[in-house]
Amino acid sequence: MRDPKFVLAPMDGMTRASFRLICFQYGADGATTEMIQSLALGRAKRRLSDTFRETMVRLPGEGDLAAQLIGSVPAMMGESARRLTAMNRFDAIDINMGCPARKVVGSGNGSALLKDPDRAVAVMRAVREATDLPVRLKLRLGWDGEHITAPALVAEAGRLGFDSVTLHGRTRMQMYKGAVDVDAMRAICTASAIPVYANGGVTEAADALTFLEATGAAGVSIGRAALKRPWIFDDIRRLRAGQPLYERDASERVAVLERLATLACGLRPEIVAICEMRKFSSWLLPGLTGAGEVLRSLNAVTTLNGYRAALDRFLDGLARSHDTDYHPELAGTVGLDTV
Numbered sequence: 001m002r003d004p005k006f007v008l009a010p011m012d013g014m015t016r017a018s019f020r021l022i023c024f025q026y027g028a029d030g031a032t033t034e035m036i037q038s039l040a041l042g043r044a045k046r047r048l049s050d051t052f053r054e055t056m057v058r059l060p061g062e063g064d065l066a067a068q069l070i071g072s073v074p075a076m077m078g079e080s081a082r083r084l085t086a087m088n089r090f091d092a093i094d095i096n097m098g099c100p101a102r103k104v105v106g107s108g109n110g111s112a113l114l115k116d117p118d119r120a121v122a123v124m125r126a127v128r129e130a131t132d133l134p135v136r137l138k139l140r141l142g143w144d145g146e147h148i149t150a151p152a153l154v155a156e157a158g159r160l161g162f163d164s165v166t167l168h169g170r171t172r173m174q175m176y177k178g179a180v181d182v183d184a185m186r187a188i189c190t191a192s193a194i195p196v197y198a199n200g201g202v203t204e205a206a207d208a209l210t211f212l213e214a215t216g217a218a219g220v221s222i223g224r225a226a227l228k229r230p231w232i233f234d235d236i237r238r239l240r241a242g243q244p245l246y247e248r249d250a251s252e253r254v255a256v257l258e259r260l261a262t263l264a265c266g267l268r269p270e271i272v273a274i275c276e277m278r279k280f281s282s283w284l285l286p287g288l289t290g291a292g293e294v295l296r297s298l299n300a301v302t303t304l305n306g307y308r309a310a311l312d313r314f315l316d317g318l319a320r321s322h323d324t325d326y327h328p329e330l331a332g333t334v335g336l337d338t339v
């Protein structure tokens with residue numbers, strides 16, 4: 001049996017090159033871009049929009065990377081797969097059959113394909129025939145409890161020579177809530193001729209290992225937990241090696257934010273990148289002493305220098321308070337006990 005892999009799940013607006021690189025540096029075995037609209041990509045004649053270019057950058061240091069396509073017109077999906085292949089920068093093409101958003105399914109895309117298996121297979125075939133890169137599929141169990149189509153689609157992916165499948169163990173109607181159906185996932189993983197990655201609901205490293213065991217999957221795909229703890233991949237490696245986990249301290253969290261901000265500013269306009277950093281700041285800093293104050297400062301800055309300066313002030317403040325903590329014997333002699 002191959003070594004299990006632990007990969008970063010695709011997330012719209014999140015799994016751009018800068019964040020993916022951070023996850024790779026923490027040991028992720030693979031990543032997928034956010035979804036790329038095949039209609040826009042297939043029709044783009046002259047130049048791609050800035051968003052597309054940012055999404056499709058690949059930074060040095062990124063590991064196995066799939067570009068994810070979303071769409072339901074087989075010819076357009078095939079044309080987009082050809083374009084992505086010609087860019088010569090991706091290791092695989094992934095097809096999105098999981099997105100549950102109303103706007104997306106309303107136009108027949110994403111998880112809407114789960115209730116139209118003929119079209120789903122036509123899309124899979126078109127992409128498979130358009131590229132010699134490995135092709136992957138990301139899907140949910142089905143549209144709802146009465147329409148569980150994943151077993152047939154995963155089997156078809158195997159027949160078409162797909163590289164692997166990522167299975168989110170919920171239906172479209174469950175959106176992102178409720179328990180994943182581990183038994184249904186296990187049945188699909190066991191029957192599949194190609195590797196299946198289990199996805200959905202991992203919140204910490206130990207969950208990933210339990211999930212792997214319970215589903216019999218070839219690996220685990222982790223989404224939201226990595227946004228708050230990109231070091232989850234390192235935690236998983238530690239657990240598997242029998243090493244202790246440790247709480248990531250302020251300096252490590254700040255270092256991640258600084259690296260992310262610097263990378264993001266290299267890929268898009270500074271003001272946009274720094275404003276987008278607010279969500280990552282609000283995910284990585286809470287729980288630390290002084291987090292509320294530094295978050296207020298970080299939310300007010302619009303430049304990389306301002307962002308870095310606010311983080312530096314935060315660390316300096318912590319170091320000063322630790323200095324006090326580390327020298328309790330001074331208390332009293334210099335009046336600190338009364339502060």
Ligand SMILES: Cc1cc2nc3c(=O)[nH]c(=O)nc-3n(C[C@H](O)[C@H](O)[C@H](O)COP(=O)(O)O)c2cc1C
Nearest residue numbers: 009010011012034035096168200201202222223224
């Ligand atoms: C903000 C956000 C954006 C997402 N965007 C995509 C996407 O572009 N393509 C995709 O296949 N899944 C997308 N997903 C679904 C995730 O890949 C994953 O299947 C889901 O979050 C469940 O895994 P988790 O519990 O580990 O987060 C998105 C999820 C979130 C929360």
